[in-house]
Amino acid sequence: MLPRGMQIELLAKTQVDFATAAIGNYTRTFAYEASLMEKAALEDDPLLGQPRHNDRDTLGSVLGLPAHDGQIVVPLCLNHLGFWLVSLFGLPSTSGIDPDYEHVFNSGAETIPYRTVEIKVAAEGGDRFMQHTGIIANRMTLELSRAANFQRVTIDTLGRQETKLPTSAGGTPEAPWALARLLAATGVLKIDAVTPADLLSINATYDNKLQGLEFAGSNYVSGYDTDEAATFTGTMRVRFKDFAHYDRAVASTPAALEFLWQTSATRQFSLAAPVVKFERQGVEIRGPGGIEQSFNFRAEQSPSAPTLTATLRNEVPAYA
Secondary structure: OOOOHHHHHEEEEOOOOOOOOOOOEEEEOOOOOHHHHEOOOOOEEOOOOOOOOOOOOOEEEEEEEEEEEEEEEEEEEEOOOHHHHHHHOOOOOEHHHHHEEEEEEEEEOOOOHHHHHHHEEOOOOOOEEEEEEEEEEEEEEEEOOOOOOOEEEEEEOOOOOEEEOOOOOOOOOOOOOOOOOOHHOEEEEEEEEEEEOEEEEEEEEEEEEEEEOOOOOOOOOOEOOOOOOOEEEEEEEEEEEOOOHHHHHHHOEEEEEEEEEEEEEOOOEEEEEEEEOOOOOOOOOOOOOEEEEEEEEEOOOOOOOOOOOOEEEOOOOOOO
């Protein structure tokens, strides 16, 4: 049987520094897709005077500098999502007692931990373990709409290096946290604490705007910098019924947005942006049917709150 994606196993653990793979017992988690990879393009090496067959064909090439990036698509699971939110926002503030805990993640952290991610890949001749070091979350994208199946979250990552290992370096992981996935159709959007009845979909991205540190003396980047301001932006698509959204955009009136998925008061995921402004957008008529509008939006921090606050209420006592 040829190798299949369903055979992968994904482990991860926080590193002590950017260049050193994590040691000890890793955390086992789950993903729908994982496209982490180190890449290096071939570049021309047009050295003059080399032996050649003719004067038209290209001459030699050399591998360029390595780059490491990729996506991990994970379920919106009340237990496992927190592990990836640490890579995006840093460690949360945690409170509560067993079995009910609350983890509050705030955007704008100066320090975000690097992770080692190990992916077991079945192959002819024996399993191999692709170790990715220096993994950090650059962006998180999610879409809220009336959709089938479980909600998914896309994490865009950056990293340092990929190494193929003959055996796992993940130690002896404990049993994974229980899966507590939430259905996509159960997600709601609140604008100033009110759920709009005209919402068709909303797509949003938090972007850390990380930049590689290109220091001399290493073939790899030396880390990722948080100098550029992080953003939370997106697009909201609505069925037009009145001018409420239009008037808000024209006046540039701030609104508070909250994405919310929950099964109970103690089992929920909230993503709250207290200051959001919408771009002005006119009413476009595309035929005799219903009218739709799309509004781009951007969130901002305020003197008393960060741009974005993610709150997880679950059974996990702590994330590391």
